[in-house]
Amino acid sequence: MEELLNKNEHWDLELKPRTSLLDINLKEVWQYRDLMVLFVKRDFVAKYKQTVLGPVWHFIQPILTTLISFMLFNVVANIPTDGMDSILFQMSGIIIWNYFSTCLTNCSNVFVTNASIFGKVYFPRLVMPLSIVISNIVQFGIQLLLLFCTMIFIGIYKGEQIYIGWAWLMIPVYVFIMAITGLGLGIIFSSLTTKYRDLSVLLAFGIQLLMYATAVNYPLSFIAKKSHKLYNIIKLNPIASLVDGFRNAVLKGNVDFHSLVYPVIFMTVTFFIGMILFNKVEKTFMDTV
């Protein structure tokens, strides 16, 4: 009789050695949404605490990078920009690339840097990478604002034709694909690096190399003209299509939906692989990190 009673007993939580691969508790992540918001706020507030310029740094970094890239690639190397203003060309490429690369690097370190918190308290670990992606969106938004200001400035000052139109509605789509790809790749890296740190070493310089293979400072069309083989290799990198597409949409209003197919498939696959790995690793990573 007691056996029967025990079987019917309801337990809110059962901790067991192994759970199924796809046991991802999104409802729980939703319950912790307040925490996610607070992490975003923390990242944002704490980043430039005790600095004189504060949030102005969000502008200084892309401005300086843009100027350097402009000098190197457009003035010195004289690479064409597909008819877009070179300053705007560089800046738009840099801010969207920055978004992706910070998402990827920060997500890939999520277990190692947060080991002290993760080791002491339970909350759905996915909250952490999600908050990273979101807090970087805020930063990206600020830099996008800078881009718009620069566009207006250049439009007035240089008297160039500036595109304003419906294609801007595609910005969130590009950012979304970037975000999920960065998140997916990031959590794959973070899951694989908890035990063996080799991959984080690879990622540290890999991401720098990837930038050159991502058409940040040059248009894809330029490569296509130079070498078709190289163009095909670069097209394997979904981020290259995204950066190029984003730039064309914002500055020229050209949206090529075909070029989005591959990045979307890539995003979906990496995201699911990432979720499965992350879910498997998050439960025991404290023992191996």
Next chain:
Amino acid sequence: MSNTVIKVENLSKQYRLGEIGTGSITHDVNRWWSRVRGKEDPYLKIGDVNDRTVKGDSEYVWALKDINFEVKQGEVLGVIGRNGAGKSTLLKILSRTTTPTIGSVKIKGRIASLLEVGTGFHPDLSGRDNIFLNGAILGMTKQEIKNKFDEIVDFAGIERYIDTPVKRYSSGMYVRLAFGVAAHLESEILIIDEVLAVGDAEFQKKALGKMQDASTQEGRTVLFVSHNMAALSTLCTTSILMQYGQIVAQGNTRQIIDKYISAGIHSEGEILQDEIIYKEKSSKAFFNSIRVICNNKITNLVGIGDEVIIELEYTIVVQDTILNCSIHLLDNFGACIFATTNLASANLLVDDYSGKSLQMGRYKSHCKIPANFLNDANYVINAFLVPKDNHDMASVENALTLSVTETGEMRKEYTGQWIGMLRPKFAWNTIFVG
């Protein structure tokens, strides 16, 4: 329906020792290969008991092995054990920061763990921001924190500093704030690890009171791990004693504490030369043995009504040393109850060798503790050999334990709990004065 809120069944946790590097890849591959063939994990069959002091054969140890226990609602359960007994691993599993290797834990209700105070505190954020952040990390919603905000600030007593970054706080303020947040959690089950070891005495009292309220008034279940026996005994009704990853005893906290004390320390009533661990060594003399003698037998279990002799046997290795012996008797919590020595003016008898230049050789000194003097409790003996100038002395802490048990001799009338460190039988008389 039973009111068990935590049920731990066959819980085991295995850890791999040593570094993770190239070597661990072969094990991982091996493990994966046996899983592919549908076989059991080969490394689960091996594994040593987790005694950290002994060098084992296996790279794998069981930090926890076959743990079974239940906790009822509103119970405050103490977890006692030496360092390395598996307490923290148990708490880690319960607080979901790691998973068991074998077995399961079933939990009813929300569970919050306090393995550390101030987890996730950001030094650059203000006290206010950190309250929200820390609260959310511990599982509270924004609304819950808002409702409790004033209470938390009041509890921590930091109202004036609430908008200052916490890195400017004194460590006491920091800890008070952190504990304040944790203490106002609204979970049904609270897991607490050693957090009381912080703050001043007043705050500790406040924190202890808060935890007591949590169980007695709010009906919450508390799991409390600590080395602070005084806190454990006031807070916990029942306790479990862990050793080498296993539960060795379970029951009434007072009894468990007694067991814990006597289990770890030498319990034979005698300790010999090569077993003695010195706190300080002397170049002039060393102990050959320290023993407790009662009714002409060497034992550490004595009755209330027994006369107890503590015998120190020692060798003097430097000619013409002037030296006296000394004994400290401590209670379970390490507080000294008395210190006694064979210096002439502190001795009831005349000791022929006290204060004299001694020649090299072996000596035995006896200290007689009268019958009907000690209470029904466990005591710890520290022994000292002190040369005349107080320098270069030999000291042995926790040399022996002494368990004094009730014999009923003084219990013919009063049978309740007899408080006090000692239970001396003194001379009483009463006269009628009007």
